[in-house]
Amino acid sequence: xxxxxxxxxxxFDNAPSVHSYASAVGPKEGQGPLADYFxxxxxxxxxxxKSWEMAEVILQKSAFRSALEKGQLAExxxxxxxxxxxxxxxxxxxxxxxxxxxPFIGLFGACSTMAESLALASVFVESGLAQNAAAMTSSHFxxxxxxxxxxxxxxxxxTPASQWTATAAGCVVVAPRKAPPYVRAATFGKVTDMxxxxxNNMGGAMAGAAYETISTHLANxxxxxxxxxxxxxxxxxxxxxxxxxxxxxxxxVDIARVHADCGLMLYKISEQDVHAGASGCGCSAxxxxxxxxxxxxxxxxxxxxxxxxxxxxxxxxxxxxxSIPAVAHAVHISAE
Amino acid sequence: xxxxxxxxxxxxxxxxxxxKLHMTLPKAFIIGGFICVIGEVFLKLYERYGAxxxxxxxxxxxxxIAVSAILTGFKLxxxxxxxxxxxxxxxxxxxxxxxxxxxxxxxxxxxxxxxxAKMFIIAGPVIVYGIxxxxxxxxxYYISGTVPV
Amino acid sequence: MFMDFLWxxxxxxxxxxxxxxxxxxxxxxxxxxxVTFVVAGVLLGGVGLxxxxxxxxxxxxxxxxxxxxYLLSEGVQKxxxxxxxxxxxxxxxxxxxxxxxxxxxxxxxxxxxxxRGDKMT
Numbered sequence: 170x171x172x173x174x175x176x177x178x179x180x181f182d183n184a185p186s187v188h189s190y191a192s193a194v195g196p197k198e199g200q201g202p203l204a205d206y207f208x209x210x211x212x213x214x215x216x217x218x219k220s221w222e223m224a225e226v227i228l229q230k231s232a233f234r235s236a237l238e239k240g241q242l243a244e245x246x247x248x249x250x251x252x253x254x255x256x257x258x259x260x261x262x263x264x265x266x267x268x269x270x271x272p273f274i275g276l277f278g279a280c281s282t283m284a285e286s287l288a289l290a291s292v293f294v295e296s297g298l299a300q301n302a303a304a305m306t307s308s309h310f311x312x313x314x315x316x317x318x319x320x321x322x323x324x325x326x327x328t329p330a331s332q333w334t335a336t337a338a339g340c341v342v343v344a345p346r347k348a349p350p351y352v353r354a355a356t357f358g359k360v361t362d363m364x365x366x367x368x369n370n371m372g373g374a375m376a377g378a379a380y381e382t383i384s385t386h387l388a389n390x391x392x393x394x395x396x397x398x399x400x401x402x403x404x405x406x407x408x409x410x411x412x413x414x415x416x417x418x419x420x421x422v423d424i425a426r427v428h429a430d431c432g433l434m435l436y437k438i439s440e441q442d443v444h445a446g447a448s449g450c451g452c453s454a455x456x457x458x459x460x461x462x463x464x465x466x467x468x469x470x471x472x473x474x475x476x477x478x479x480x481x482x483x484x485x486x487x488x489x490x491x492s493i494p495a496v497a498h499a500v501h502i503s504a505e
Numbered sequence: 506x507x508x509x510x511x512x513x514x515x516x517x518x519x520x521x522x523x524x525k526l527h528m529t530l531p532k533a534f535i536i537g538g539f540i541c542v543i544g545e546v547f548l549k550l551y552e553r554y555g556a557x558x559x560x561x562x563x564x565x566x567x568x569x570i571a572v573s574a575i576l577t578g579f580k581l582x583x584x585x586x587x588x589x590x591x592x593x594x595x596x597x598x599x600x601x602x603x604x605x606x607x608x609x610x611x612x613x614x615x616x617x618x619x620x621x622a623k624m625f626i627i628a629g630p631v632i633v634y635g636i637x638x639x640x641x642x643x644x645x646y647y648i649s650g651t652v653p654v
Numbered sequence: 655m656f657m658d659f660l661w662x663x664x665x666x667x668x669x670x671x672x673x674x675x676x677x678x679x680x681x682x683x684x685x686x687x688x689v690t691f692v693v694a695g696v697l698l699g700g701v702g703l704x705x706x707x708x709x710x711x712x713x714x715x716x717x718x719x720x721x722x723x724y725l726l727s728e729g730v731q732k733x734x735x736x737x738x739x740x741x742x743x744x745x746x747x748x749x750x751x752x753x754x755x756x757x758x759x760x761x762x763x764x765x766x767x768x769x770r771g772d773k774m775t
Contacts, residue, residue: 220613310772311772319684320607320611320627321610322610322771323603323607323610324585324586324589324593324602324606325583325586325684326586326587326677328524329524330522364511364514370517373520377508407522412516415520416516419506419508420506445522529678530671530674530678533670533671534670534674538664538667539663539667541666541667541713542659543713544666544712544714544717545659545712545713546659548716549655562716566717566752570757570760574763577764578768592670592673594670594688595670595673595719596717596719597717597718597753599684600753601757601760603688604758605757605761609764610770620762624758624761627685627688628688630688630689631722632754635689635723635746635750638723639726639745640730640742642696642699643746646734
């Protein structure tokens with residue numbers, strides 16, 4: 170059984186394994202620097218579907234099927250699936266999973282969902298409640314734009330701090346300890362609201378939550394940044410990453426040495442016109458399930474603190490003048 | 506170390522990039538001005554073919570709305586707008602784009618509840634406050650007694 | 655003739671430049687810009703300041719949304735003159751009728767004929 174350190178951190182004594190993982194992305198992500206690592210790259214944004222929502226459903230299905238296939242698992246081998254996405258009612262997750270005969274636990278953590286679902290799946294496997302548990306999330310640029318911002322073909326101008334919602338999905342299957350990567354510990358973050366109101370600066374709204382969760386995790390597990398070869402944040406982008414580094418500087422910690430951000434890895438930032446980088450649940454999900462877990466499996470990365478960050482932005486509340494709360498969840502994934 | 510929201514927002518402000526005014530302003534000026542020149546061309550054309558000043562202006566608006574609608578249909582308007590900013594928002598073509606884009610976007614939800622209901626989600630306030638301001642002005646104009654009842 | 659085009663360009667461009675300044679410096683979103691411009695047009699038209707600009711710059715003053723506001727104020731003035739009290743309510747919509755009808759019909763046609771687009775580049 171896992172140990173509760175208090176203040177949100179759980180230690181996994183048995184360290185469950187990441188049994189298999191897969192990613193699925195859209196065409197823009199398929200032109201990015203990580204293209205070679207994805208299991209599926211769609212040719213067009215609609216992926217042959219009539220609506221953006223159904224296109225996102227296809228991404229989840231595809232990531233899930235690939236993860237099963239790569240892990241040589243059948244649908245019936247999965248005890249629970251933890252999944253969520255950005256849309257109201259976690260639409261794409263429930264529609265993505267409705268064709269499968271698997272108990273479904275829907276989550277909303279905005280862009281932190283990959284870490285949230287992975288941590289929960291690990292808790293279930295660690296405690297013996299599940300044999301194999303899947304964790305999955307997705308986002309789609311167009312489905313997110315039409316719900317949170319403007320119709321896709323509206324001629325608005327994106328601000329320099331704005332980020333591009335990734336059209337991507339990722340799925341991880343967690344199983345009892347057998348081979349690396351292992352899930353060693355996790356910290357569930359608190360809702361952190363730094364009073365940021367700019368809905369076009371998600372990285373800025375989330376950096377405080379990332380700082381809070383990473384600091385808490387390190388304090389609770391009595392580790393320092395030197396114990397990790399990578400502290401990977403979800404989608405802080407340029408603005409949020411810079412801010413996170415500044416926040417740690419105040420504690421005399423040079424996190425820049427080990428810090429990487431999925432939002433800065435998914436696209437060629439200068440060429441693909443994404444302004445401050447990538448965002449969306451699918452951003453950290455596809456970077457983790459495409460690139461990072463592979464690097465850990467190969468032993469090229471030993472200890473990664475995967476900290477997915479979510480801006481819990483509600484257009485309704487923003488219109489009411491409220492600031493944007495954020496949350497970050499951290500999962501320690503290790504090759505040892 | 507604990508940080509107050511105020512300190513945080515100051516740090517955020519320092520690390521957030523500002524819009525490059527030397528890029529956005531000239532583009533808005535040139536593209537917006539260019540759209541007005543196209544308007545002037547149509548205005549002159551309609552006048553030459555015998556339309557009065559007022560009719561020519563209305564026909565020009567309708568023409569520009571049609572052009573903008575077609576450009577939106579071909580997904581070109583937002584590509585220009587990415588550079589033009591207010592240069593494509595402020596002219597009447599921007600008003601048309603603000604109506605056509607949601608009409609196209611919400612087609613998946615059907616022609617009544619999608620296209621019909623969502624058509625004015627961006628441009629609706631323009632009509633609401635434009636008409637309200639005109640009624641308000643009309644009232645003052647009426648009360649000021651410059652006209653017979 | 656050439657001067658007409660030049661002034662249309664300069665005045666139209668300047669109105670857009672003001673809009674861009676509002677976007678960049680005040681973080682007003684596009685819907686607020688549109689409303690600001692239309693209401694400003696009604697007010698400027700009402701106090702008689704916009705008409706000289708229209709006479710001077712032609713489409714440079716009528717094509718930007720302030721011109722739409724000006725059109726509304728002109729319409730109300732005319733309708734109040736013709737119909738009195740009732741004109742307060744009919745003037746605005748009458749003046750805006752062709753524009754609103756055009757935008758509704760063209761939006762419907764485009765929605766029927768075109769596929770909606772993504773934004774992947």
